[in-house]
Amino acid sequence: MKVSDDIAFVGVNDHRIDLFEGQYDVREIGMSYNSYVILDQKVAVMDSVDAAFRDEWFANLDQVLGDSKPDYLVVHHMEPDHSANIAAFMDRYPEAQVVSSAQSFKMMQAYFGVDYSDRGVVVKQGSTLKLGKHTLSFVAAPQVHWPEVMFSYDETDKVLFSADAFGKFGALDVEDDWVTNARSYYFGIVGKFGKNVQMALSKVAGCYVKAICPLHGPVLTGDLSRYLRLYDTWSSYRPEQSGVTLAYTSVYGHTKEAVRELEAKLRDGGATVATFDLARDDMAQALASAFRYDRLVLATTTYANSYFPFMHTFVTDLVEHNYQNRTVGMVENGSWMPVAAKQMREALEGLPNIAFAHNVVTLKGALNDDSRGQLDALAKELLA
Numbered sequence: 104m105k106v107s108d109d110i111a112f113v114g115v116n117d118h119r120i121d122l123f124e125g126q127y128d129v130r131e132i133g134m135s136y137n138s139y140v141i142l143d144q145k146v147a148v149m150d151s152v153d154a155a156f157r158d159e160w161f162a163n164l165d166q167v168l169g170d171s172k173p174d175y176l177v178v179h180h181m182e183p184d185h186s187a188n189i190a191a192f193m194d195r196y197p198e199a200q201v202v203s204s205a206q207s208f209k210m211m212q213a214y215f216g217v218d219y220s221d222r223g224v225v226v227k228q229g230s231t232l233k234l235g236k237h238t239l240s241f242v243a244a245p246q247v248h249w250p251e252v253m254f255s256y257d258e259t260d261k262v263l264f265s266a267d268a269f270g271k272f273g274a275l276d277v278e279d280d281w282v283t284n285a286r287s288y289y290f291g292i293v294g295k296f297g298k299n300v301q302m303a304l305s306k307v308a309g310c311y312v313k314a315i316c317p318l319h320g321p322v323l324t325g326d327l328s329r330y331l332r333l334y335d336t337w338s339s340y341r342p343e344q345s346g347v348t349l350a351y352t353s354v355y356g357h358t359k360e361a362v363r364e365l366e367a368k369l370r371d372g373g374a375t376v377a378t379f380d381l382a383r384d385d386m387a388q389a390l391a392s393a394f395r396y397d398r399l400v401l402a403t404t405t406y407a408n409s410y411f412p413f414m415h416t417f418v419t420d421l422v423e424h425n426y427q428n429r430t431v432g433m434v435e436n437g438s439w440m441p442v443a444a445k446q447m448r449e450a451l452e453g454l455p456n457i458a459f460a461h462n463v464v465t466l467k468g469a470l471n472d473d474s475r476g477q478l479d480a481l482a483k484e485l486l487a
């Protein structure tokens with residue numbers, strides 16, 4: 104696949120993977136590990152791929168390189184799903200140099216036992232690399248999402264190589280809607296570092312970009328404003344749209360019944376509602392939904408004087424990802440001493456600009472008139 108006359112895609116699709124980064128379930132949709140070649144007087148290969156795909160990547164390279172030999176391997180990001188074949192590449196092309204940030208070379212030493220100091224070109228914010236017709240300008244993007252990350256911008260073809268930014272879950276041969284898997288990818292993997300994403304975006308704001316080449320997911324072309332606007336919204340922790348995420352756990356169905364009734368009230372009131380059973384649904388999609396909408400309801404059972412484990416995981420994810428600028432409602436259940444709402448609120452209290460709904464719903468086992476009245480009050484408050 105060509106990105107431009109001189110830039111070709113040489114990446115691979117992975118349909119063997121079950122959990123990306125050890126936790127994100129991609130069994131249905133797989134992943135892509137992207138790599139690109141810039142063919143110019145000097146040939147630059149942009150990143151390698153996951154260890155399992157060395158031979159396929161080399162075959163793709165051979166197809167594009169023909170008789171030419173690469174002069175550079177540009178490494179934007181050292182995470183093993185991209186860096187695992189650096190050593191194999193450097194063995195295969197003994198004339199090639201590796202171009203990356205100083206911190207990357209330290210990581211190469213840690214991963215491969217070699218720091219390529221004799222074959223390395225260290226780049227930092229503002230460095231350039233002339234290839235002939237093409238000149239790459241390097242942009243430091245620390246913590247997007249590792250400390251060593253660089254973007255690079257090809258001024259000739261107006262292409263931004265954006266490391267993991269603008270990436271998504273899902274192999275390239277899977278039909279899916281970009282934003283759903285890009286949103287859960289962003290909030291799962293990059294979401295904690297919104298400030299760093301904002302800084303990196305500001306550094307490239309002045310560049311005229313015709314294509315974004317991320318390390319996962321499709322090359323983005325055409326009207327890029329939608330993608331840039333989403334990244335600006337996501338990385339500034341603003342809600343993307345009006346709506347309510349209902350995230351719940353329920354062992355015997357009573358809390359679930361309350362959630363269903365609340366869901367119906369909210370929908371009848373005209374709200375967009377997304378509901379997740381945290382024990383069975385994709386936690387990454389639930390987290391992404393919590394960031395997508397401006398309101399969130401946490402509904403769970405008290406459990407051994409604390410609250411249900413899957414909700415603990417979800418609340419921890421919210422805290423870890425700097426959840427903020429939202430309204431949070433709570434529904435708790437406890438057959439003898441409900442404490443879930445109190446403890447969830449304590450866990451979220453320190454987050455910036457979280458408005459807790461006044462109306463907390465407390466069930467003591469099954470729904471009754473009293474708790475139904477509380478549900479009504481919470482629904483009205485969230486719809487106001």
Ligand SMILES: Cc1cc2nc3c(=O)[nH]c(=O)nc-3n(C[C@H](O)[C@H](O)[C@H](O)COP(=O)(O)O)c2cc1C
Nearest residue numbers: 353354355356357358404405407408437438439440
């Ligand atoms: C393993 C287990 C531990 C529980 N621990 C508590 C508890 O410590 N305090 C309490 O008031 N209720 C406790 N409960 C009751 C639940 O909070 C809840 O009332 C009950 O599971 C009904 O809600 P559900 O149908 O949505 O699961 C526990 C329930 C289970 C299954």
